[in-house]
Amino acid sequence: MTGVKTANMPGARRLRLGLVLFSALLLVIAGRLVWVQVIEGPAIAAEGLKKRTTTQALPATRGEILDANGIVLARSILNYEIVADPSISTKADSFDIHQPDNSVRHVTAEEGIAELSGILGMEAAKVKAALTGPGRFAYVARSIAPEVEERVMNLGFPGISSQAVQNRVYPLGAVGGNVVGYVNDQMHGTGGAEQTLDDELTGTPGSRRFEMGADGVLIPQAPIDLSKPSDGKNVRLTIDSNLQFQAQNAISASVAQLHAEWGSLIVVESKTGKIRAMADTNPMDPNNPGASKPEDRGIRSITAALEPGSTEKAVTAAGALEQNKVQPLTQMVVPPVLSIDGQGIHDSFDHGTLHMTFAGVLGYSLNTGSVMAGSELTRQERYDWLTKFGVGRQTGIQLPGESGGILATPDKWDGRQQYTVLFGQGVAQTPLQTTMIYQAIANGGVRLKPRIVEPATAADGKSAPQADPGTRVVSPETDQKLKDILESVVTAGEVQDVKVPGYRVGGKTGTAETAATDGSGLHGYTASFVGMAPMEDPKYVALVLVQHPQGNIYGISQAPVFNSVMAATLNAYNVAPSTTAPVKLAQKY
DSSP states (O other): OOOOOGGGSOHHHHHHHHHHHHHHHHHHHHHHHHIIIIIIHHHHHHHHHHHHEEEEEEOOOOOOEEOTTSOEEEEEEEEEEEEEOHHHHTTOSEEEEEOTTSOEEEEEHHHHHHHHHHHHTOOHHHHHHHHTSSSSOEEEEEEEOHHHHHHHHHHTOTTEEEEEEEEEEOTTTTTTHHHHOEEOTTSOEESHHHHHTHHHHOOBOEEEEEEBOTTSOBOTTOOOEEEOOBOOOOEEBSOOHHHHHHHHHHHHHHHHHHTOSEEEEEEEETTTOBEEEEEESSOOOTTSGGGSOGGGSSOHHHHOOBOOGGGGHHHHHHHHHHTTSOOTTOEEEEOSSEEETTEEEOOSSOOOOEEEEHHHHHHTTOHHHHHHHHTTSOHHHHHHHHHHTTTTSOOOOSSTTOOOOBOOOGGGOOTTHHHHGGGTOSOBBOHHHHHHHHHHHHTTTEEOOOBOBOOOBOTTSOBOOOSOOOEEOSOHHHHHHHHHHHHHHHHTSSOTTOOBTTBOOEEEEEEEEEEOTTSSSEEEEEEEEEEEEOTTSOOEEEEEEEESOOSOGGGOOOHHHHHHHHHHHHHHTTOOOOOSOOOOOOSBO
């Protein structure tokens, strides 16, 4: 058997062996220290820091939505809830409070409670009850302002933390509610401008990172890493909330009086395309969207595609005038029923042979005469004129859910549709699309993109220039003839009850049969009027539309609603009264 027998070794050899073993032990210890401190050390320290580090999200406040006059339509209120873990907060008899100058002050729990109560503006007994209650969670205070929350967190009380709560409020409620929209639980836009402008309204969240011991107390002298949130931008809509309020009341009263299903009223500034009012009946209150039916949460003014009826005759007139097929006073012999290509075209009332001017054809809304003039255009030309005025295309307004309407290409038109499109049947468009047809006429023949958002204001206080220069649809000369015809509709034609005291007014009625949703045939009517004022230089266009009114459809007039809203608009924007005589073209010869 071999081995080391120290008992028989000489002293020197035993000493050398001991030194060797001791040196080996030192090497092992040193190696372990190197491993722990150099190799494992940073990882262990990082893991410890990770366990001690708490990251708190700091939400960004969502931007405000304002009306054209700076009135708040939507605002976010950012508050905090102060919460505690009583199992931690009741353990500490004393703790350190970090001062703004980085010094540390040691206080007893009672002193800390008194200081916390003072910051929160609460009775010390109520704060102590929350901190010493059962369980692992307790509310200490709610609806705390951000600056107060910051002081609470800097206090460093054991077991205390905060939770951000952001509430979206709509001070005007249902006034413009469908246009404004609302937010979901994640504070993102759902419907209206809240949805389409979500990126601008939503800010960038921040964070606050700090080290906390196992006892729930902030570690003294440990750095606090603060990344402040960047709040969302405020946006200003073109909507005038005062005018919007009047429009909503006016269209709601009309729908109630006529026992209609719903109605829409739009006011647009003709020179800019700015929407000053867009009112649908049954308006949604964004503070409580769930109280409205799903079909009432959208914006029917841009989503409902309907046959426009006779308001479309202005497009037919524009094409016929521009291509020199007719003139306003062209004399026309209009039969009781127009037979053309095997189709019988009827008017809304029975009549014998009429001797009308072309102005009179529109003044008395004759389908027969409109087809006589419009049939001078080829199928493709009829289609082109509709598309030039924006029919069959989305307007591009910054609101969600817009319909482009329905306009089949001329090769898809049957023998009858090729003529019915001339008086607004066999084609579907939204109330806004119809409004923008008349915006182009009011604007000297230049069609603009409708605007719901005011341009951004630069640092120098000036607004950004209008991005849309517009598209010329008809020549200024043709446009003036068309405006004269539309004014004559009011001064000499079928709607002489359209009056705005002090102002020259022009416009056109529209009546269209609607199809039942189950495909069972025709089901009620859509009745509308769209007009402009003052006719010497139209500043505003307004459309009034009601869906499925009850009673004698031809006895229904939208004049009272139009008159009141147009008068309110002209007064609100200080439009000078007319000083020139109204145009009154002969209707018959």
